[in-house]
Each structure stands twice: as structure tokens, then as C-alpha cells.
Amino acid sequence: MIKVSTSRFGELEVDEKKIVHFKDGIPAFEDEHEFIILPYEEDSPYYFMQSLRSPDLAFLLTIPFLFFSDYTFEIDETTVKELDIKNSEAVFYYSMITIPNGSIRYMTANLLAPIVLNSENMQAKQVVLEKSNYTTKHRLFPEPAKKEG
Numbered sequence: 402m403i404k405v406s407t408s409r410f411g412e413l414e415v416d417e418k419k420i421v422h423f424k425d426g427i428p429a430f431e432d433e434h435e436f437i438i439l440p441y442e443e444d445s446p447y448y449f450m451q452s453l454r455s456p457d458l459a460f461l462l463t464i465p466f467l468f469f470s471d472y473t474f475e476i477d478e479t480t481v482k483e484l485d486i487k488n489s490e491a492v493f494y495y496s497m498i499t500i501p502n503g504s505i506r507y508m509t510a511n512l513l514a515p516i517v518l519n520s521e522n523m524q525a526k527q528v529v530l531e532k533s534n535y536t537t538k539h540r541l542f543p544e545p546a547k548k549e550g
Contacts, residue, residue, distance in 0.1 A: 402414045402415065402416055402417070403415050403417055405437065405451070405453050406456045407451050407456050407459070408456045408457045409449070409451070409459055410439065410449075410451065413437070413439075413451075415437050415453070418523070419437060419438075419523070420435050420436070420437060420453065420523060421435070421436045421437065421438060421450070421518060421523050421525045422434060422435060422523055422524050422525065423435075423436070423525050423526060423527070424483065424524065424526070425526070427516075427527050428514070428527060428529070430452075430458070432454070433452050433454055433455065433458065434454070435452070435453040435454065436450045436451060436452055436453060436525075437450075437451050437453065438450050438451075438462070438495075438518075439451060441461075446463050446464065446467045446468075447461060447462065447463050447498070448461075448462045448463070448495065449461060449462070450462050450495070450516075460497050460498075461497070461498040461500070462495040462496065462497055462498060462516065463495065463496055463498055463510060463541070464493075464494065464495060464496075465494060465495070465496040465510055465512055465515065466494070468510065468541050469510070469512065469539065472512060472535075474515070474530050474533065474535075476492075476517060476528065477528075477531070480517060480526055480528050483524070483526060484517060484518075484519040484522075484524045484525070484526060485519060485521075485522055485524060486519050487521070488521060491519060491520045491521045492517060492518065492519055492520070493517075493518040493520055494515050494516070494517060494518075495515065495516040495518065496510040496511050496512055496515055496516070497510070497511045497514075497516070497527075498510055498511075498541070499511070499537075499538065505542075506542055507540065507542075508540070508541045508542065509537075509538040509539055509540055509541065510538075510539050510541055511536075511537040511538070511539075512535035512536065512537075512539045513529060513530055513533055513535045513536055513537050514527050514528060514529045514530070514537065515527070515528055515530070516528075
């Protein structure tokens, strides 16, 4: 176990086997290589990905398939090799969430660049999907259809 200071969660004791490693960091955060994924609360579809290096840096995540049942993509061979993926059932997918102006109603998920995690070795990468119709801002809670009349 190691101790990690965070601004949001205070001091945490982290099992070293649960540390997520990003070899190349995350786009725009290339110096951030180690994170821990924490549930927002029990039975919640949300998670925090807390940096072990920067106490103030935590990303809000979700499992995209919970909100977008038709979400589908293929991981390229380069990523499979980089993450040493041998068992597809050990792979977890997350999407980063943005909350514009703190309004949960308008939360969006980045479906263009999912985080791919090989849970067997805790290696991860944010993958930008090529030739995709997905964007970085898919609404989690779409506006209800307006009734005509």
C-alpha cells in the first residue's frame, strides 16, 4: 500500500496493484502516468480517475455502454500490442465526462476518445478513434422531444 494525497478525497491508501499506468500519459496531460480509479459512490455509474502525481487532478468517468447501448468500436492492433491485451474480457472501457457550468443535466461523454484499460496488467491508454462519427460531447441525458401543438 502507498499513501496518496488528493484535494478531493484527502489522503488515500492505495493498493499498488490497483494503480492504472498510462505509458504516454493522457492527451493534454502527458506528464500524468499513474492514476487510481475510484467509484463515485456505491452502485453509481460514475468513477473518479485520480492522479497520483497531482492532488488536484481527477477526471470524472463512466462506462459508456451504460448510457449508449449502441456504442461500438474496434481497438487497433497497435493499442492491443501496447496494452498487451490477451483476454478481451479483462478489458474495461471508460469515457471522460464533462459537466458544463456545473450543470449535471447537460453532462457530456467523450465517445471519440475512450480510455481502454487492460485489468490484467493495469496498462491503459486514451484511444482516439479513427474515422468515427463519435464526438467528444455526447449528451448523457438528451433533451426530451418537444411536443408539437
